[in-house]
Amino acid sequence: MSVKRITALTASVMMLAAGALTGSTAGAAGQAAERETAAAAVTVSISDTRMITMPAVVQPGVNRFKVTSAKPSGFQIIQLHEGYTVDEAEADVKAGLDRGKLKALRRFEANVTLVGGVPSAPGRTARFWVDLAPGDYIALDTYARTNAAKWFGFTAVGVDTGAVMPQGATLKAVKSANWSKRPAAIPNRGTLTFKNRSSQNHFLILVKMKQGATLQDLKEFLMSEEGPPPFIFRYSIESAVISGGESVAFKYRLPKGTYAMMCFWPDASMGGMPHALMGMMRTIRLK
Ligand SMILES: [Cu+2]
Incomplete structure (x- = not known):
């Protein structure tokens, strides 16, 4: 199996992903009816040079974010742990996530909390919610990570x-x-909360399976990299990457059907193997 090939397929394997699957996510979010909530809205815009404009100060607690971008983008909030600098983080992202150096990936993961975010696409507003403890954060566009x-x-x-x-x-x-293993099914639209109750960083991809395709077909496709994919890219959503203990909620809308649920975060203890290939995949029904 080639991680590179899977990266190309999902446009996601590497950290803080947002890629080919982005448009449908933003579309789902943008088309969903706006719902009034008590959460204060934080407005984010990402320019065509991937510069981020947003408030430098926000309230702690649950915040609702509204993200627009001039290009397909991946808005991601991270928090650097005490003593870990921006320069170190930047170097570790380059070496660990772009070049697959496991030591750098491990150091990055040990020193950063991935808090949440949302993929976005031009012309639509993407919405997500996160609970922010008081403290300092970094927001970035994963395309300029x-x-x-x-x-x-x-x-x-x-x-x-x-x-x-x-x-x-x-x-x-x-x-x-x-x-x-649960739930076996969720509604095909609404607000989806991704809770990471595990010990590792993860992100969530849902992609619609082709009619009759099985999880085994999907496994074989990801391992062999051969033949037509058993899923339909344009019907997919993807979350930001979050660390264990974190949660992110976002709007979505997808056609009903059976979806594959996967994570492609690279596992440093398995040579950078994406979690999906370690078994982090299942099917889920959207109804
Ligand atoms: Cu994962």
């Missing part, structure tokens, strides 16, 4: 928003690199 000059620092300080995460379907990562 190796250029720390384009990272945007902000602080959560002051009075808690008092808002709660939106209600809706919830999908969980558990143990080390596993999906919870």
Whole structure:
């Protein structure tokens, strides 16, 4: 199996992904009816040079983000641990995620909390919610992730928003690199909360299976890299990457049907193998 090939297929394997699957995510979010919530809205815009404009200070607590971008983008919030610098993080992202150097990947993972975010596409507003503890954060566009000059620092300080995460379907990562077996089905539209209750970083991809395709077909395709894919790229959504203990909620809308649920975050303890190939894949029904 070639990680590179899978990267090309999903446009996601490497960190903080957002790629070919982005448009449908943003579309789903953009078309979904806007719902009033108590969460304060933080407005983010990403320019065609991938510069981020957003408030430098936000309230702690649950925040609702509205993201627009001039290009397909992957808005991602991270937090650097005490003593780990932006320069170190930038170097480790370059070596660890772009060049597959495991030591750098391990150092990055040990020193960064991946908090949440959302893929976005031009002409649509992508929406997500995260619960921010008071502290300093970095926002970045994953398409410019190796250029720390384009990272945007902000602080959560002051009075808690008092808002709660939106209600809706919830999908969980558990143990080390596993999906919870339940729920077997979720609605095909609404708000989806991805909870990472595992010990590793993960992101969530749902992609519609072709009629009659099985999980075994999917495994064989990912391993062999041969033949037509058993899924339909244009019907997919993808979350930002989040660390264990974190949750991110976002709007989605997809056609009904059977979907593959996967994570392609590289596992440093397995030579950078994407989690899906270690078994972090299952099917789920959208109804
Ligand atoms: Cu994963």
